Amino acid sequence: MRRESLLAALGAIGLVACAWAVPWLKFVLTIALAKGIAVLGILLLLRAGQVSFGHSMFLALGAYTVAFLAPSAPEVLLLLPLAGLLGAGLGLVLGLFLVRYRDIFFGMLNLAFAMVMYSLLEKLYALTKGTDGIRVARLTFAGLEPDRPTQEWIMFGIALGLAIGFGLLVRFYLASPMGRALAGIKTRETRLEFMGVPARRVLLAAYVLSALMGGVGGALIGMTTRHVTPQLAYWTSSGELVFIAILGGAGSALGPFLGATAFELVRVYAAAAVADAWQMILGGVLLVVILFAPGGIWGILARRRQA
Amino acid sequence: MSDALPLLSARGLRLAFGGVKAADGIDLDVRHGEFLAIIGPNGAGKTTFINMATGYLRPQAGRIEFEGQPILGLSPRAIVRRGIGRSFQLPQLFTEHTVLENAALAIAARRGIWSPLAPLLRPRWRDEAMELLDRFGLRGIAESRADSLNEGARKLADIAMAVALEPSLLLMDEPTSGVAAAEKMLIVETLVRVLRSTGVTAVFVEHDMDVVARFADRVAVWSQGRIAALGPPAEVLADPVVQRDVIGIATHA
Numbered sequence: 001m002r003r004e005s006l007l008a009a010l011g012a013i014g015l016v017a018c019a020w021a022v023p024w025l026k027f028v029l030t031i032a033l034a035k036g037i038a039v040l041g042i043l044l045l046l047r048a049g050q051v052s053f054g055h056s057m058f059l060a061l062g063a064y065t066v067a068f069l070a071p072s073a074p075e076v077l078l079l080l081p082l083a084g085l086l087g088a089g090l091g092l093v094l095g096l097f098l099v100r101y102r103d104i105f106f107g108m109l110n111l112a113f114a115m116v117m118y119s120l121l122e123k124l125y126a127l128t129k130g131t132d133g134i135r136v137a138r139l140t141f142a143g144l145e146p147d148r149p150t151q152e153w154i155m156f157g158i159a160l161g162l163a164i165g166f167g168l169l170v171r172f173y174l175a176s177p178m179g180r181a182l183a184g185i186k187t188r189e190t191r192l193e194f195m196g197v198p199a200r201r202v203l204l205a206a207y208v209l210s211a212l213m214g215g216v217g218g219a220l221i222g223m224t225t226r227h228v229t230p231q232l233a234y235w236t237s238s239g240e241l242v243f244i245a246i247l248g249g250a251g252s253a254l255g256p257f258l259g260a261t262a263f264e265l266v267r268v269y270a271a272a273a274v275a276d277a278w279q280m281i282l283g284g285v286l287l288v289v290i291l292f293a294p295g296g297i298w299g300i301l302a303r304r305r306q307a
Numbered sequence: 308m309s310d311a312l313p314l315l316s317a318r319g320l321r322l323a324f325g326g327v328k329a330a331d332g333i334d335l336d337v338r339h340g341e342f343l344a345i346i347g348p349n350g351a352g353k354t355t356f357i358n359m360a361t362g363y364l365r366p367q368a369g370r371i372e373f374e375g376q377p378i379l380g381l382s383p384r385a386i387v388r389r390g391i392g393r394s395f396q397l398p399q400l401f402t403e404h405t406v407l408e409n410a411a412l413a414i415a416a417r418r419g420i421w422s423p424l425a426p427l428l429r430p431r432w433r434d435e436a437m438e439l440l441d442r443f444g445l446r447g448i449a450e451s452r453a454d455s456l457n458e459g460a461r462k463l464a465d466i467a468m469a470v471a472l473e474p475s476l477l478l479m480d481e482p483t484s485g486v487a488a489a490e491k492m493l494i495v496e497t498l499v500r501v502l503r504s505t506g507v508t509a510v511f512v513e514h515d516m517d518v519v520a521r522f523a524d525r526v527a528v529w530s531q532g533r534i535a536a537l538g539p540p541a542e543v544l545a546d547p548v549v550q551r552d553v554i555g556i557a558t559h560a
Contacts, residue, residue, distance in 0.1 A: 169424075177420035180412055180427045184401040191399040194361070195416035195472060196387040205423070 007301065008167065008254055012160060015261070019156055023149075026156050030224045032257070032264040033159035035244060038217030039256035040170045041210025042245040047174065048203055049186030053107045053238050054114030058087045058211045060121060060233035062218025067134040067228040074140045076158070080219050087215020088208050095207040099200045114238055121230035133229030136222055159220050163257060166213055171253040173209070182206050243282075247289055249296020258297040312375055314339050314476055314508050315391075320359060320369035322352075322532075329355035330366060331532035337476065337510055342502070344519045344540070345512045347529030347553055353512045354396065356529075357478045361393050362386040373476070392474030396481040396512075398465035402454035406445060406464050409453055410436035413471035436471075442501050443467045459490040466498065470505065477502065479511040483518060491515065495522060520544060528553050 015033075019026040038059055045052055062083035069079060094113055101109055121128050128134065138145065141154050173179045181202045184192055192199040222228045231237065240263075248259020266285060270278035293300050313336035320333040329352040337343055345353045358364040360371055362383040371379050378386055401409050411432050412420075418432070428436075440446045443463045448456065453464065462482055469477055482498060483491045499522050502509050513519050519526055519540055526543040528536040530552060536543050543549055 172424045172426075175426045175428075176423050177412065177415040177425075177427045178423045180401075180404065180408060181415075181420055183403065184412065187402045187404075188399050191401065191468070192416075193383050194387055194393060194399070195413055195468070196384050197416045197420055198384060202420075 003302075004171075004252055004254060008164070011254065011257065012164065015160065019153075026152050027224065028264050028268050029261065030152075030156045030159045031221060032260040033156075033163045034217045034220035034224065035241065035264070036217075036248075036257035036260035037159075037163055037166050037220070038214045039241050039244045039248070039260060040166055040253060041213045042241050043250050043253070043256055044170065044173070044182070044206045044210050046245060046250045047179070047183045047186065048206060050102065050203070051107045051242060052110040052210075053235065053242065054110030054112070055210065055214055055241050056235075056237035057110075057114035057117045057233050058091065058214025059218035059221060059237065059241075060114075060117060060228075060230070061087055061090055062215035062220075063222030063228040063232050064121065064128070064134070064218075065215070066219050066222035067136050070137040070139060074138060075143070076139050076141050076154075076223060079139075079223070080158070080162075080216060083219030084212045084216040087218070088212035091208040091211020091214075092204075095204045095211070099203040099207060111235055111238065114233055115235060118230050118233040118235075121233055128230070131230060133227055133231075136226045136228060139223060155220070155224050159224075162216060162220070166216070167253040167257065173206075174253070178202060178205060243286060247286060247296055249293075249298030249300075251295050251302065252298045255296055255298040258301075262297060313337055314374065315360065315510075316372045317356075317360070318370050320356070320366045320371070322355060322359065322364060322366045328352075328532040330359065330369075333369070333532070333534060335527060335534060335537075337508060338525075340506065340508055341524040342499070342508075342522055343510045344523035344526045345510065345529055346514070346516070346519060346526060347535075351529040352532040353529050354480055355532075357393060357480050357510075357512065360386075360478060361391060387472065387474075390473075390475040391478065392469035392472050392476070393478040394462075394466040394469045394480065394482065396484055398458075398461040400453040400456075400461060400464055400468070402452070404453055405450050406440065406453055406456070406460075407433070407436055407449040409464060410439050410449075410467055410471060413468040414439070417472050439467055439471055440464075442504075444497055459486045459494050462486060463494060463497065470501065470507070473505075474507060477507050477509045479509065481512050481514065483513065483515055491518065516544060 015029055019029055038055065042052060042055055065083040065086055066079050073079065098106060098109055122130050146154065181192060181197055185199050185203055189199045218232065244259040244263050245256060247263060248255035248257065266282060267278055270281040289296060315337040317333055317335045320330045322330040333356060347353055355364060359366050362381050365379065370377055373389060373391060378389065401412065408427065411427050414432050414435050415427060437446060437449060440449050445460060445463055445467065448460060456464065466479060466482060483494055486494055495518050523540050525538060526540045527534050528543060528549050536546055536549050
């Protein structure tokens, strides 16, 4: 536990150092932190043995919330919690239905909802400008509108702060009765029922929290990229979240951030080095992780530190 | 709570799976504080009775009252909350959790699991779980993962989780099946000691006649979905028909 905190602190310092030393990486790392927050939600569901192949719909919801509302309400400190609340709201509505299903049905129904959202975002051109996407209007930070480099630093700082906050929240959650019951869904759901515990509500609570984090992650992405397209809700984007979860490892709340940082860095450098072959490199990396390090990057670090 | 009133009362329970009558008119009263053994050959409907009393299966006819209130149609969850606990023939443990966490989760289930921030193993619950495991002789393996236990320990942990819910009626499905012969009496003695100390009423399905003779207050003999005999063990087990039809089969099951 102490090792985990130490590693988290070192990781946070490392990210700040990177962002400071290589200014253009700040953008990449902010995106990585935002995705890491969303992947925390995937990690929660993985604890229950469930995989969502549609969680990018919450990313899209958060990002489009920012895109739609920025012209009339440009305040970042208002948009972020609002995106989280909308994500949680959508998560609650869909979750009431989804938590009745398990395994492949759970995964595919999430995918189905995400594809419905993708289609709506793509087809309702008058509202969303279709695949062209929407440029995010200017944003204010606590009423101020600093210059561009300062804004980038602020976004990076907010993402890092939220990553630490949500990381801690998930860590406490997983050790709590709700989190341990959630993990019980994976192995003995019937036992929960025979203890008088409604398993579906345990899963629903985790699903709503995962949707909230998805919404916040999406809002951060929208605020950072300043351009929001339906691609965010596409199934490849959901697959990416699951990919990151596996890459980083589900054993710790640090996993999603290790995974997301590795993912974004590999993507950036691989894309620069071998142009169109970067997906092959990512595929190779995932293959190696699954074959030789099923605990992901976190698993490798935890093992080495124990040895 | 009047002692004259039975704790659990079943009348005319009927349930058929296709052509097989798992319950064919079951009438049974379980008295306050007694240990009632259910014996009978495999397929006689013993587990079906437990499944009906815990809301897992719904009979096609009949009624079940618990503490004077009808419970048919209630979900397993609602029935547990009313005070009927159960353990399983195949222990239903959270296999990736430690034994201590299994026990603590059962305690949390009673005290309230809806806290997302405070740890499950908070000092008070940890102590309570440890004390529970201690009574079952499981303290030494509290930190072991549940899927690493031998069958005897698994059975005890399974029952400990049911006891943690503080039921007034505990239904146990074959608490000693699959346990090595040498361990069997030790397990049953542990069980009886713990259960007597809590004052819980217990119904247990059992194939071992030595266990039944030694620990049951009454024995109900199941045969093809009916109760063929009911009474004190000395009487029932001496019945020649029971000896031929039930014990002869059961001891070889």
